[in-house]
Amino acid sequence: MAKFMKAVQLQSFGPLDKCEFKLIEQYPLPPLKEKFVRVRVKAVAFNPIDYKLRLGSFGAKVPMILGADFSGIIEDIGTGATTYKLGDEVYGMALGFAKVEGAYAEFIDVSEDIIAPKPKSLNFEESAALPIVGLTALQICERANIKKNETVLIIGASGGVGSMLTPLVRSIGAKIIATAGSDESAKLLHQTHGIPLDHIVVYQNLSMDQIRDKVLAVNGNKPIQVAVDLFGGEMKRVCAESLGLYGRVLTIVEESDPNFKAAIPFYPAQNPRNLFGISGTFHLVFVAAPCFGPQENWILIQEGLKKLSKQIEEGHLKAPPVEVVGTLSVETVVKAHKMLESHKSHKKLVMKL
Numbered sequence: 001m002a003k004f005m006k007a008v009q010l011q012s013f014g015p016l017d018k019c020e021f022k023l024i025e026q027y028p029l030p031p032l033k034e035k036f037v038r039v040r041v042k043a044v045a046f047n048p049i050d051y052k053l054r055l056g057s058f059g060a061k062v063p064m065i066l067g068a069d070f071s072g073i074i075e076d077i078g079t080g081a082t083t084y085k086l087g088d089e090v091y092g093m094a095l096g097f098a099k100v101e102g103a104y105a106e107f108i109d110v111s112e113d114i115i116a117p118k119p120k121s122l123n124f125e126e127s128a129a130l131p132i133v134g135l136t137a138l139q140i141c142e143r144a145n146i147k148k149n150e151t152v153l154i155i156g157a158s159g160g161v162g163s164m165l166t167p168l169v170r171s172i173g174a175k176i177i178a179t180a181g182s183d184e185s186a187k188l189l190h191q192t193h194g195i196p197l198d199h200i201v202v203y204q205n206l207s208m209d210q211i212r213d214k215v216l217a218v219n220g221n222k223p224i225q226v227a228v229d230l231f232g233g234e235m236k237r238v239c240a241e242s243l244g245l246y247g248r249v250l251t252i253v254e255e256s257d258p259n260f261k262a263a264i265p266f267y268p269a270q271n272p273r274n275l276f277g278i279s280g281t282f283h284l285v286f287v288a289a290p291c292f293g294p295q296e297n298w299i300l301i302q303e304g305l306k307k308l309s310k311q312i313e314e315g316h317l318k319a320p321p322v323e324v325v326g327t328l329s330v331e332t333v334v335k336a337h338k339m340l341e342s343h344k345s346h347k348k349l350v351m352k353l
């Protein structure tokens, strides 16, 4: 059994030109914790949470190994872990207390509750790209209780989460209005997801009020029922102000700036643009929440992954297209973070091992 592994470790926080990543050739493997398994990593996907942690958000501490989304093969099994056998092919989302370190490494130690068998029809790279974006999209749909013929605004539909959410919303029979940052993004949404071009609001050079008014105009100057914010900041206000009676706003983006005054218009009630005035609801969706709480909640991640696999295997959902950036190295990690932060690719970026 291996005693050491190669890993890319973050040694200091900061923007890419200030932080330090180091390839550790002989990173000692700790004894396996109870009910944990060791997975030989075959692929890791990059997500915005990676660069947010690199910048020091979410109370991260260095040195640390980043990498939340992974796929691989069961290499070792800790005492009390009974779900998998050696050689099983799995995928998972490792965040919070349910893992030891991240997946920019040859191995990752995780609770057996936060992994599931990898979808059979997908390769390791496609499977690694799926957990965070897929689980988040599923949760948004469950929490929003979207109904057929409702209108759903998606801010950031062309991104990782958006590209999983859009087909799920369409499959419910809801009408989608999406935002795009450029004509290229709009074209991609049209070609990939069949959203009519006149249902896509290109927000470049528009004020927040203009974006909201365009969204309402697309909907025949009628308020909409569900608005999903996948970008954050003032877009939360655009979402809230676009809603009608019993509308639901959902956001997945936390605001790390302590001075950010959540621009959500809650009160006064007599203004129908305010959430109280429409008897609206505001949902905060955090896919990793079960991993930060008691151990009995971790299994919710496995249940979500199984649902996701089922949707894929039954053909209701497609895995996002992937772009392999490279193999395990500091160069691959830096290149992927750069591409991710500049939104240079509309594919899920993956590192192959």
Ligand SMILES: NC(=O)c1ccc[n+]([C@@H]2O[C@H](COP(=O)([O-])OP(=O)(O)OC[C@H]3O[C@@H](n4cnc5c(N)ncnc54)[C@H](OP(=O)(O)O)[C@@H]3O)[C@@H](O)[C@H]2O)c1
Pocket (backbone or CB within 6 Å): 047, 048, 049, 052, 132, 133, 136, 155, 156, 157, 158, 159, 160, 161, 162, 179, 180, 181, 182, 185, 186, 203, 230, 231, 235, 251, 252, 253, 254, 285, 286, 287, 288, 340, 343
């Ligand atoms: N709470 C959770 O559980 C959870 C889970 C997953 C992700 N997240 C967070 O959710 C966000 C999206 O994740 P992702 O993986 O989808 O990211 P992503 O792939 O980088 O996509 C970001 C999206 O935002 C759009 N965008 C960029 N600039 C914008 C602007 N100024 N206004 C409006 N939209 C803009 C981009 O498309 P256009 O340029 O075409 O607009 C793109 O569609 C990230 O902040 C991530 O950390 C949270």
